[in-house]
Amino acid sequence: MARDVGVVAGEVPILTGIDLAAGPGEVVAVVGVNGAGKSTLLRCLAGLQPPASGEVGVFGRPPADTAAFWRDVAVVADEPAWYPGLTVREHLELMRAVHHDTRLTVEAALEEFDLVERADLAPQTLSTGQRQRLVLAMALLRPSRLLLLDEPERGLDTAFRDRLATMLTRYAAAGGTVVMATHDLGLARAAGARRVSLEAAA
Numbered sequence: 169m170a171r172d173v174g175v176v177a178g179e180v181p182i183l184t185g186i187d188l189a190a191g192p193g194e195v196v197a198v199v200g201v202n203g204a205g206k207s208t209l210l211r212c213l214a215g216l217q218p219p220a221s222g223e224v225g226v227f228g229r230p231p232a233d234t235a236a237f238w239r240d241v242a243v244v245a246d247e248p249a250w251y252p253g254l255t256v257r258e259h260l261e262l263m264r265a266v267h268h269d270t271r272l273t274v275e276a277a278l279e280e281f282d283l284v285e286r287a288d289l290a291p292q293t294l295s296t297g298q299r300q301r302l303v304l305a306m307a308l309l310r311p312s313r314l315l316l317l318d319e320p321e322r323g324l325d326t327a328f329r330d331r332l333a334t335m336l337t338r339y340a341a342a343g344g345t346v347v348m349a350t351h352d353l354g355l356a357r358a359a360g361a362r363r364v365s366l367e368a369a370a
């Protein structure tokens with residue numbers, strides 16, 4: 169997926185000579201200290217950060233900002249902008265309307281992500297962890313073959329981290345690929361992830 173990838177910001181190297189392979193059925197956890205370049209590597213895989221050197225391939229092609237690419241790839245990174253006036257349930261319905269053949273019904277997603285009691289509220293009124301559950305629900309409701317998750321554990325309590333690990337294991341068991349940047353080695357272990365460590369380049 170990533171071969172000998174280098175990224176520089178101005179003159180400063182952020183990633184140098186990074187290799188990462190992940191195939192169907194695999195969960196890969198990218199770990200490393202703050203600033204090691206985990207988010208940058210995920211952005212390279214999503215085609216949002218062009219590498220200065222090396223190659224990135226996703227399903228055999230360089231990542232491209234096309235409908236076909238985004239049909240296969242779901243990204244969870246920073247909290248998205250919420251649609252004003254739409255509830256939690258309506259955000260999920262939006263995903264279902266756009267993606268048609270979803271992995272979960274809206275009601276199943278509300279159950280699975282423990283949002284039933286929050287379904288009619290605006291996302292902005294939820295707690296940090298509840299909003300993160302909604303972000304994950306939106307990503308896991310839609311069909312995809314590759315999940316790119318940047319610190320999916322953000323704000324989640326211990327019990328829900330365990331549930332997330334199970335969901336990621338199931339996603340991989342169904343033939344999906346998960347690449348996540350994480351500081352939670354327990355989550356990585358529970359999800360059966362192979363660990364790839366990044367060293368800070370500068």
Ligand SMILES: Nc1ncnc2c1ncn2[C@@H]1O[C@H](COP(=O)(O)OP(=O)(O)OP(=O)(O)O)[C@@H](O)[C@H]1O
Nearest residue numbers: 177178182200201202203204205206207208209349
């Ligand atoms: N757009 C940018 N311009 C300049 N430097 C950047 C930019 N984006 C990231 N960096 C730098 O690249 C390095 C890697 O950042 P990145 O966010 O990829 O690290 P990370 O491993 O995900 O860190 P964290 O664990 O804190 O989330 C940092 O030193 C950061 O300051």
